[in-house]
Amino acid sequence: MSYFSDQVFTNGRLATQNQAAPWATSMAIREGKIVSMNKREIAALTGPNTKVTDLQGQFVMPGLIDCHVHALWGARQELFEAFVGYEATLSDLAQGIAARVEATSVRQTITGGPWNIGHVNAIAKLGLTPRQWLDKISTQHAICIYDTTKHSMMANSLALDAAHIQDQVNGENKHLIELDQQGKANGLLHEEATASVRQFITYNLEQRLQAGHQMTQTLHRYGITAMKEPMAFAEDLATYQRLDQLGQLNLHVFSHIARSSPLNPQALSIDEMQNLRDTYRSPNHHPDGCKLFLDGVAPSRSAAFMDPYVPCCCVGEAADKYDADALLRMSPAQLAQQLTELDAAGFTVKMHAVGDRASNAGLDGIMAARQHQDSGIAHEIAHTTFVTDTDFPRFAQLNTVAEVSPKLWFPTAITSVQKELLGAARADRCHPIKTLLEHGAHITYGSDWPAAVPDADPWIGIAGMITRQHPKGLYPGHVGLEQGINLEQALAIFTRHGAKALRKEDSIGQLKVGFQADFIVLDQHLDQIEPNRIADTQVQQTYFAGQCVYDTQK
Numbered sequence: 179m180s181y182f183s184d185q186v187f188t189n190g191r192l193a194t195q196n197q198a199a200p201w202a203t204s205m206a207i208r209e210g211k212i213v214s215m216n217k218r219e220i221a222a223l224t225g226p227n228t229k230v231t232d233l234q235g236q237f238v239m240p241g242l243i244d245c246h247v248h249a250l251w252g253a254r255q256e257l258f259e260a261f262v263g264y265e266a267t268l269s270d271l272a273q274g275i276a277a278r279v280e281a282t283s284v285r286q287t288i289t290g291g292p293w294n295i296g297h298v299n300a301i302a303k304l305g306l307t308p309r310q311w312l313d314k315i316s317t318q319h320a321i322c323i324y325d326t327t328k329h330s331m332m333a334n335s336l337a338l339d340a341a342h343i344q345d346q347v348n349g350e351n352k353h354l355i356e357l358d359q360q361g362k363a364n365g366l367l368h369e370e371a372t373a374s375v376r377q378f379i380t381y382n383l384e385q386r387l388q389a390g391h392q393m394t395q396t397l398h399r400y401g402i403t404a405m406k407e408p409m410a411f412a413e414d415l416a417t418y419q420r421l422d423q424l425g426q427l428n429l430h431v432f433s434h435i436a437r438s439s440p441l442n443p444q445a446l447s448i449d450e451m452q453n454l455r456d457t458y459r460s461p462n463h464h465p466d467g468c469k470l471f472l473d474g475v476a477p478s479r480s481a482a483f484m485d486p487y488v489p490c491c492c493v494g495e496a497a498d499k500y501d502a503d504a505l506l507r508m509s510p511a512q513l514a515q516q517l518t519e520l521d522a523a524g525f526t527v528k529m530h531a532v533g534d535r536a537s538n539a540g541l542d543g544i545m546a547a548r549q550h551q552d553s554g555i556a557h558e559i560a561h562t563t564f565v566t567d568t569d570f571p572r573f574a575q576l577n578t579v580a581e582v583s584p585k586l587w588f589p590t591a592i593t594s595v596q597k598e599l600l601g602a603a604r605a606d607r608c609h610p611i612k613t614l615l616e617h618g619a620h621i622t623y624g625s626d627w628p629a630a631v632p633d634a635d636p637w638i639g640i641a642g643m644i645t646r647q648h649p650k651g652l653y654p655g656h657v658g659l660e661q662g663i664n665l666e667q668a669l670a671i672f673t674r675h676g677a678k679a680l681r682k683e684d685s686i687g688q689l690k691v692g693f694q695a696d697f698i699v700l701d702q703h704l705d706q707i708e709p710n711r712i713a714d715t716q717v718q719q720t721y722f723a724g725q726c727v728y729d730t731q732k
């Protein structure tokens with residue numbers, strides 16, 4: 179090893195995220211790590227073979243960390259699916275599927291979407307069942323496309339017949355298989371009944387690696403150098419590891435293993451979880467997490483809120499019959515048991531919780547685990563969309579991470595839906611980030627792409643966290659204006675707080691001697707512009723372990 183550094187960056191404005199020394203101008207890097215940030219020392223470390231880059235005053239900061247991104251899924255959607263977007267008409271959907279059919283070998287099942295009830299009604303107006311409508315597009319390819327909630331599927335005859343669906347119409351899932359007037363499956367399947375066609379949607383290793391490349395490119399373009407995969411199945415774990423072995427991951431990935439799924443409702447045993455963790459670990463891939471679901475989502479009224487939903491003409495029970503606990507996916511006793519055993523086995527548990535009753539139940543579960551032992555593992559409430567007043571201090575007390583995702587802390591297309599379902603006052607209490615910070619909560623950022631948002635862009639999220647308004651004015655008004663935080667607080671959430679959730683607070687998330695040289699060069703000075711303009715930030719270069727992995731000029 180040479181005494182001199184490999185690379186030196188000088189003359190920049192480095193927002194280090196190191197609280198002891200928040201600003202610097204230069205750094206020296208050797209073997210992927212920062213070895214000095216002291217100007218005089220750096221001069222001495224600059225040898226004949228040291229590459230020197232003059233940053234010309236540009237703004238530099240640590241790479242961003244997305245703590246909830248289904249990145250492989252998002253990339254597969256971009257590459258292989260007939261994804262038509264949320265505003266598509268029935269003919270857009272038909273064209274999207276037909277184009278995919280055209281481009282795909284018959285051995286590959288066609289998937290994509292999303293469809294919604296409007297599409298189903300439009301198909302009925304044509305005098306067709308969903309199955310017949312899809313059969314008109316192809317009888318050679320199996321087709322199964324998902325709805326906006328991803329809890330239902332629409333399938334053609336080839337897929338339904340291969341799944342022997344007709345044999346199941348009197349079985350235990352019969353209420354989840356829709357029938358035509360002759361008693362034949364009409365092509366619409368819900369929840370567990372979708373498993374029999376979902377099994378046909380598979381990707382070979384080559385396709386999965388292709389998705390892996392697409393994923394890293396997308397994240398690097400946004401300046402993201404570390405992420406948490408919130409719901410990994412064995413195939414995903416294998417893909418991350420293989421990419422890493424090929425030297426192509428260039429990201430820190432922390433995976434939360436899905437303990438159960440619609441395809442495999444039986445929960446994995448602790449032994450099976452540990453086996454997956456040991457099998458698929460590699461230098462940049464850390465499968466040390468587990469994912470559990472505590473409730474559903476607000477639009478389908480399956481999120482567990484303390485107080486009833488606003489009733490409407492067609493759905494919703496009378497307020498006095500509302501039972502929040504009935505919406506919890508697990509009883510308190512089951513959750514306490516799962517958390518206790520996963521905590522003892524060393525897994526970080528991420529719990530999907532949208533409603534305030536669900537995050538409350540998650541905190542109760544963590545409290546139960548803490549009574550057995552203090553493992554020091556910071557478990558996570560995923561989404562943390564709504565929190566009841568008495569729970570704010572419990573995040574710090576129980577060493578629990580409040581992950582905020584997706585970006586609903588400023589007005590979006592979903593805001594009006596939230597107001598309808600929850601009432602305006604409650605909808606305005608969405609993502610109480612400032613109050614959580616005031617109570618000492620450890621907050622991380624997640625995009626939840628592609629489950630809930632069209633892209634993984636973090637910059638619009640940073641801007642919206644400060645202003646609580648849509649940074650580009652696409653949707654009017656604000657969400658909980660008093661919950662806005664300052665730039666310094668927001669950048670900490672997107673960097674060093676995320677590092678801690680990856681168990682890497684001693685090596686990433688800050689520009690500091692001894693830390694890995696993961697950093698980004700930006701086109702503007704975040705601290706010198708109006709907050710809304712942060713949303714327009716363009717990453718010029720992204721570096722991972724001192725290597726330039728994205729350059730806008732190339």
Ligand SMILES: [Zn+2]
Pocket residue numbers: 246248408626629
């Ligand atoms: Zn998610």
